[in-house]
Amino acid sequence: MFGIMAAKKASAKKVAKKPAKKAPKKIVDRSAVILERLKVIYPVAICELTHENAFQLLAATILSAQCTDARVNMVTPALFAEFPTAEKLAQANVQRVEELVRSTGFYQTKAKNLIGMASAVMTRFGGEVPREVEDLITLPGVGRKTANVLRSVVFDLPGLAVDTHVGRLSRRLGLTVEEDPVKVEYELNALFPPQDWGGFSLRLILHGRRVCDAKKPACHLCEFSDICPSSELPRAQMAKSAGSRSKKNR
Template sequence: MAKPRSPKGRAQRTHERLKDEYEAVCELEHRNPFELLVATILSAQCTDARVNATVPGVFAKYPDAEALASADLDDLEELVHPTGFFRSKARNLQGMARRLLADHGGEVPTSLKDLVKLPGVGRKTANVIRSVAFDLPGLPVDTHVGRLVRRLGITAEEDPVKVELALNPMIPQYERGDFSLRLILHGRRVCSSRKPACDDCVLNDFCPSAFAA
């Protein structure tokens, strides 16, 4: 099979190959959009494994926006302490819950515009919620996604928003979330930051960065 020559061609070939390698799953444990929102806010600069170990205690005590909005802040800080930056994360969680109650009847909104107005929620988190919780178009760009698409020559952009906007036209809109999830899994398991396992990579026949180290 000929190598794809354009960024769009490389994006589409990547999408096709990774479909055969990974089930598109979010590794943050959650049972509903609210829990995913809490977990995603806590995942900033923290591993999914640590978040997953932390959130059961949070959800047991604060299962919904109403409970979280009235949480004792010191108690909330103690609960989320293992995820790092616990003071700012606790404030963001409580602020998010209060905004949900004030503006959305305690429910997580679906629109990007409304999501990014919530404390602690940027475009990446909003896209996670849209794509994972609601099956809506959304392409979260984390460090793995950004690293892989640059290595693959799909885009040279560094800014996550610019990366997202460059990728969106290349991937069918309702498959963007799955594309992101599979890139994240591939980045964690094969195309790591320091020592990518190019010998084990299903993209090595067209990746311009393959075996470069």
């Protein structure tokens, strides 16, 4: 299993180094309009996971895999009260952590990853959560999405997190046709300035949650309906364009 996971991470790094193809002018122009409108619609780009520091956000993001932020926010207060630091969590009993995170789903894997992450932070990074994607993705339970969330939200560094919302909306808006989250990330990186990567991702996530639902997009309420290539598609075809087959990226 660990060999497969290592191979996937190595593959992600390999893909990341490939330069993105230059997008057609119409896509570049559309992306600029989308970015500016997002800034108007959502003036404050926020991460809806409750946290006070990098360690807490890292743990919360690991828990958010295939779980809502609202549910994670119900679980983390008790988790952080008992294990407030990486040092404490690294020494935790796995059964106890499982009890605390059970309601987030896949609790056995998540508990193991949380303790493994904390242990790695202590032993390999001196107790400090690393800032570089290449370091972050070596931590148990951490993929490029989680790494980019940390970079953009906590460290104020360029990082464009591609979750299911970002992937779905990017395809619907005609910014990419890719299904793989890593490829989507690097195509979007080529469209937007690095300083806007984090804000674009956070705002698109908000829009996906509030307006552009996976199954029932509210096109009549959407501020992008005039430029969205998917707004005139039949609902069944639009759902297909969302890339429902793509796996959720951690």
